[in-house]
Amino acid sequence: MHLPLNLNTLLEIIEVFGILAFACSGFIEAHRREMDMVGTFTVGFITAFGGGTLRDLLLDRRPLFWVERQDYVILIFVLALALTPVMRHLSSRLSEKVIVFADALGLGLFSVLGTSIAQEAHMPLFVAVMMGVITGIFGGVLRDVLCNEIPLVLKRGHLYATCAFFGCWVFLGLDRLGLPDSITLPAGIAVTFVMRMLAVRFNLRLPG
Amino acid sequence: MHLPLNLNTLLEIIEVFGILAFACSGFIEAHRREMDMVGTFTVGFITAFGGGTLRDLLLDRRPLFWVERQDYVILIFVLALALTPVMRHLSSRLSEKVIVFADALGLGLFSVLGTSIAQEAHMPLFVAVMMGVITGIFGGVLRDVLCNEIPLVLKRGHLYATCAFFGCWVFLGLDRLGLPDSITLPAGIAVTFVMRMLAVRFNLRLPG
């Protein structure tokens, strides 16, 4: 993809936010289950990169994202070492809001980029959207499986996968209209993000 | 494989039955855990295609079955949307018997076809049988892991994996005798199916 420099920078910033948000949600779950640093790092790492790794396994893409970007792995490792001893002192009220915000950004970015990657691998349309949603949500699914919980995203909660689903279709639809990545990617991410924030704010759920 | 048209048609019919049975068993588990449409679709999809996907990952085969047959994915998606709101009204007694029947057909088909695929990929004999059994049972294993249960197929219940195991050996044995697919495939499927129905009827279990 040839994107203007500004957009690439913006996507990288969102990426860092998203990875940190995903990793932190893993750290928090690990802490609740009284895991040590190994558990904290493992759960944080799998939450952050599990979705993209599963997508790459399904599409047979290598090297994996985190193999090429070892700096992200080391960042999560250092954070796990540094945060594990102080987890219980972190004020949770404020940080929860920050995490919901960053997580929604990450969900949008990972899902829409996942769909874009699947499309480049010539997946059929519906499968490309599924690959995007898998990229966005499966880190959290694996986090909950490791923590011996029914995955949050599968239970009747505020719209989550649904937001990614719509965002990916918006991206694909605009892409089919011939619009450039500099429009389609931000549009898909924005739709996912706004829909997710509205779902949290107004308590929107699917029928169960 | 060059099969007579009739056999191919028969195998496709069994395939649809099997996929629907597997997906429905996923829908039912999702409903029991009060999941929404996202959960219902995810669990149904993974139950139906998880075993074959794991086999293809292990054998490094692409494209995945469900990527080539997007219509099956969309079918499960539409069923999940349509059935989620009415799950509680479905009479369960009759449908359970239908599902056990269709599930036994699917178990036979997926296991024997999985062994056939593994054999074409030059797997050694015992590994080929294991790949077949994995194809048949791992969708259910992943369903139960997602639903936070010890996988049913690993617990002491009516013979299940064992039926697939014997069916796959029958298929391989007849294949070694030089018999054509038009005999070996139905024979393996029939052995699995009949053994499974007998196990349910006569309460057959392995020692525990």
Add this chain to the structure above:
Amino acid sequence: MHLPLNLNTLLEIIEVFGILAFACSGFIEAHRREMDMVGTFTVGFITAFGGGTLRDLLLDRRPLFWVERQDYVILIFVLALALTPVMRHLSSRLSEKVIVFADALGLGLFSVLGTSIAQEAHMPLFVAVMMGVITGIFGGVLRDVLCNEIPLVLKRGHLYATCAFFGCWVFLGLDRLGLPDSITLPAGIAVTFVMRMLAVRFNLRLPG
């Protein structure tokens, strides 16, 4: 790797010990959950080969180790058949100590060999160590996920993954110094093994 014959023999002996120890820990967990032979074999098999299989999927290596070494698979299958009916009669006190010992050997071997394989696949340093630790510990993680438990290795217990982590770095460090495999492999395995035995003996844990 060109190793002197004696070292290769030693590594193979450790390998058999490690695989048996891993499989037995799977058998024991399966027995605790009242699984039948299918469950016992499945959990034992996944505990023994799950870590190496995940590493090979991540690195895109084929054929998988257990596909090439079908004899190990059949060994675990026969053991599961033979041991399932008599599991409850096995004296557990002595065998637990033997398993801790053999498991520590296996942890060292699988982790260090995993790092060596990842290095040959040109993984960056930190990722190579992670691949080694994944090889060593993920069989146990999958065992616990199948048995519906939070993975033992992620909880605050005696140092386990940490030992593999240090052993892998020792192996990589010595390798960077230009030392031959006949020194680096045993050194990494020994560090992991000794550290693990000390952790069990002196109750060493990470802060939680």
